[in-house]
Amino acid sequence: QVQLVESGGGLVQAGGSLRLSCAASGRTFSSYTMGWFRQAPGKEREFVQAITWSGDRTYYADSVKGRFTISRDNAKNTVYLQMNSLKPEDTAVYYCAAIRGQFTVDKSRWNYWGQGIQVTVSS
Numbered sequence: 282q283v284q285l286v287e288s289g290g291g292l293v294q295a296g297g298s299l300r301l302s303c304a305a306s307g308r309t310f311s312s313y314t315m316g317w318f319r320q321a322p323g324k325e326r327e328f329v330q331a332i333t334w335s336g337d338r339t340y341y342a343d344s345v346k347g348r349f350t351i352s353r354d355n356a357k358n359t360v361y362l363q364m365n366s367l368k369p370e371d372t373a374v375y376y377c378a379a380i381r382g383q384f385t386v387d388k389s390r391w392n393y394w395g396q397g398i399q400v401t402v403s404s
Contacts, residue, residue: 283305283379285304286377286396287375287402289301290375290398291324293400295368296366297364299342299364300337303359303362305354305377308357311355314334314379315379316351316379317351319374319375320373321372329342333384335372336352345371348366348367349362349381350363356365360377372402373381373399375397378391
């Protein structure tokens with residue numbers, strides 16, 4: 282069992298930065314691929330970025346390429362999402378997630394989810 286708790290969200294102006302953190306419980310954190318998804322009002326939850334258990338490979342959505350960076354610290358059981366050059370369209374609830382198997386953007390296959398945290402980007 283893995284429990285995920287997000288932090289670091291809030292309100293920021295367009296062009297600004299935020300760093301989200303996701304603290305995981307459980308001794309097997311390092312064996313999971315970790316990811317971030319987001320859901321804007323009235324829209325489906327969508328994939329943002331993911332990182333393999335070793336950190337040697339990352340995946341990202343085209344919409345955040347060059348602006349967001351995912352990283353992880355297995356010693357601290359924490360995954361991060363550094364968000365730069367934020368845009369109003371980045372406004373959403375951001376969710377941390379974990380998957381045991383191979384990476385996929387199919388959110389139905391991810392095993393564990395955090396409760397979500399609000400990120401609001403003002404224009």
